[in-house]
Amino acid sequence: MSKKAPAKEITATEKKPNENRTILAKLLNQKENEQSILLCVAARIAAARTRADLWNVINEDILGLFGGVYYTLCLLHEDRRFHSPFIHSKDEQFDVDNPGNPIIRNDHPVEDGIFDYALKSSGPVQFQMETLLKQPSLPVYIPYWAKMGIQEMLVVKITNGDEDRGVLYLYANKTGAFSQGQFGLLSGIADLIGTGICNILANEKIEEQIAEINRYKQQLEEEKAYLIAEQRAAEGFAELIGTSPEMQKVFSLISKVADSSTTVLLLGETGTGKELVARAIHEASPRNGNLMIKVNCAAMPASLIESELFGHEKGSFTGASERRIGKFELAHNSTLFLDEIGELPLELQAKILRALQEKEIERIGGKTTIKVDVRVIAATNRNLEKEVTQQRFRSDLYYRLNVFPITLPPLRKRKQDIPSLAAHFIERFARSNGKTIHGLSRKAMDKLEAYAWPGNIRELEHMIERTILLTNGHIIRNIQLPEKSSITLTGHNSEFQVRSLEEVEREYILTVLKHYNGRISGPHGAALKLQIPPTTLISRMQKLGIQKEHIVRSSAED
Numbered sequence: 001m002s003k004k005a006p007a008k009e010i011t012a013t014e015k016k017p018n019e020n021r022t023i024l025a026k027l028l029n030q031k032e033n034e035q036s037i038l039l040c041v042a043a044r045i046a047a048a049r050t051r052a053d054l055w056n057v058i059n060e061d062i063l064g065l066f067g068g069v070y071y072t073l074c075l076l077h078e079d080r081r082f083h084s085p086f087i088h089s090k091d092e093q094f095d096v097d098n099p100g101n102p103i104i105r106n107d108h109p110v111e112d113g114i115f116d117y118a119l120k121s122s123g124p125v126q127f128q129m130e131t132l133l134k135q136p137s138l139p140v141y142i143p144y145w146a147k148m149g150i151q152e153m154l155v156v157k158i159t160n161g162d163e164d165r166g167v168l169y170l171y172a173n174k175t176g177a178f179s180q181g182q183f184g185l186l187s188g189i190a191d192l193i194g195t196g197i198c199n200i201l202a203n204e205k206i207e208e209q210i211a212e213i214n215r216y217k218q219q220l221e222e223e224k225a226y227l228i229a230e231q232r233a234a235e236g237f238a239e240l241i242g243t244s245p246e247m248q249k250v251f252s253l254i255s256k257v258a259d260s261s262t263t264v265l266l267l268g269e270t271g272t273g274k275e276l277v278a279r280a281i282h283e284a285s286p287r288n289g290n291l292m293i294k295v296n297c298a299a300m301p302a303s304l305i306e307s308e309l310f311g312h313e314k315g316s317f318t319g320a321s322e323r324r325i326g327k328f329e330l331a332h333n334s335t336l337f338l339d340e341i342g343e344l345p346l347e348l349q350a351k352i353l354r355a356l357q358e359k360e361i362e363r364i365g366g367k368t369t370i371k372v373d374v375r376v377i378a379a380t381n382r383n384l385e386k387e388v389t390q391q392r393f394r395s396d397l398y399y400r401l402n403v404f405p406i407t408l409p410p411l412r413k414r415k416q417d418i419p420s421l422a423a424h425f426i427e428r429f430a431r432s433n434g435k436t437i438h439g440l441s442r443k444a445m446d447k448l449e450a451y452a453w454p455g456n457i458r459e460l461e462h463m464i465e466r467t468i469l470l471t472n473g474h475i476i477r478n479i480q481l482p483e484k485s486s487i488t489l490t491g492h493n494s495e496f497q498v499r500s501l502e503e504v505e506r507e508y509i510l511t512v513l514k515h516y517n518g519r520i521s522g523p524h525g526a527a528l529k530l531q532i533p534p535t536t537l538i539s540r541m542q543k544l545g546i547q548k549e550h551i552v553r554s555s556a557e558d
């Protein structure tokens with residue numbers, strides 16, 4: 001019997017090729033597996049458009065594949081001094097009240113011993129929590145993860161080409177969870193993630209720009225609507241009627257001032273045509289190629305007027321979610337009509353004065369000044385001189401505005417204009433109501449001329465409008481002018497008079513307004529005392545036919 005060669009040797013020489021083949025086959029298999037995983041992950045990352053898409057890929061395909069339970073993908077800030085989470089495992093998995101929570105902390109220093117280490121390493125780096133915890137100084141998130149039961153951490157840098165973008169942290173709750181055999185695959189995936197992040201960030205930027213464009217579009221739409229409304233109003237007010245010497249004087253002043261950029265102050269009772277005159281000045285001026293911009297200083301709360309006039313930057317105050325262009329800016333190269341300037345709060349008077357003097361404005365929350373070329377026409381039915389003596393109106397602003405005052409006479413002082421004004425309104429309202437009305441009877445005209453017209457031309461205009469609706473023939477014979485309406489009760493108490501609620505409300509509002517010198521808004525205004533917004537008070541006044549004139553007159557009668 002021949003001596004058998006030592007078993008060990010035979011096994012060694014005969015089994016080695018087999019074993020190698022097996023290892024090779026295993027390796028090939030693994031490579032093939034890795035290739036197909038990479039292909040699959042690459043396709044999913046390439047399709048990722050949002051953070052949520054990438055979140056899904058990491059959570060579903062990557063985390064479990066490498067034995068992790070949580071992950072954080074942190075991006076390097078532009079200054080390369082800090083990093084912060086871009087996406088991470090779901091919020092509810094975290095102890096959000098813990099100050100060490102890496103998710104709620106937004107600015108981890110790059111030089112924290114882990115992040116910077118990962119950036120410097122060419123491949124994934126594995127850390128054991130137990131070892132890390134023995135280090136004298138640690139990033140805040142390490143004790144946090146240890147408390148969450150994490151035993152092992154695997155970090156890999158994320159790059160896009162040559163550029164470092166961040167680090168992917170994978171966390172496992174047992175030791176030996178991460179296998180070195182998969183490090184190559186993880187490096188490949190990290191590169192794919194780097195490209196994915198860049199796509200997502202570019203996409204986010206585009207979305208942001210689209211949102212910004214849409215916001216501007218909406219703002220432009222609003223401004224366009226405003227300008228169209230203004231244009232319509234302007235068209236409707238094109239004609240200034242009046243042959244009386246008082247009105248001839250006004251026309252002459254208009255033609256003298258129109259050509260220049262001089263500030264004009266229009267004075268006169270409510271409804272005397274101040275706005276119409278402002279439009280006439282603008283239309284006759286070289287600025288008439290642009291629309292006149294109007295701001296009613298009494299129609300909104302003081303807090304809003306500033307932003308209405310000067311605009312604001314996004315986020316400059318609560319509610320300023322968008323940038324807004326103010327009326328001063330909008331009126332560049334045109335005319336700004338500041339109606340009811342007497343109602344402007346003192347603090348804003350100073351800002352208007354500055355804008356008039358410096359010819360530049362600043363948006364609320366803005367850092368730069370904006371040059372504006374604006375011609376200002378202001379109007380008020382208040383006695384501004386009296387307001388100045390009572391320190392409710394700044395004297396410097398008064399003198400700045402009072403460069404070229406034009407006082408509109410009340411209708412009762414130019415009764416000779418009543419027939420032409422009445423004819424003008426009859427023609428307009430008869431046409432718009434599809435009626436043929438030639439004019440007023442002598443009796444009706446006498447009635448109009450005898451009336452005091454506290455609401456001036458506006459009152460006449462409304463009166464004719466109502467009368468047209470009530471008239472059946474071609475001539476207006478009957479006109480109903482306001483009278484005191486009260487019903488006297490007979491019976492138990494003959495002194496008692498039943499009055500309508502409207503009458504009582506009207507009288508009460510008048511009393512309060514008189515008490516506060518006709519001031520509507522502000523700390524000494526009637527609205528505050530009546531505990532209603534100034535705009536509500538103004539609309540009640542309009543509804544009840546209360547005009548400033550009534551207040552002035554009832555004060556004078558006292």
Ligand SMILES: Nc1ncnc2c1ncn2[C@@H]1O[C@H](COP(=O)(O)OP(=O)(O)OP(=O)(O)O)[C@@H](O)[C@H]1O
Pocket residue numbers: 237239240241242268269270271272273274275276277339379380381421424457458461
């Ligand atoms: N001379 C005029 N010719 C034709 N219509 C006029 C004239 N004056 C005023 N009106 C008409 O009277 C109405 C009131 O005019 P306007 O609004 O200009 O007055 P106002 O003095 O600015 O009033 P308020 O002080 O209340 O703002 C408008 O409908 C306007 O068309």
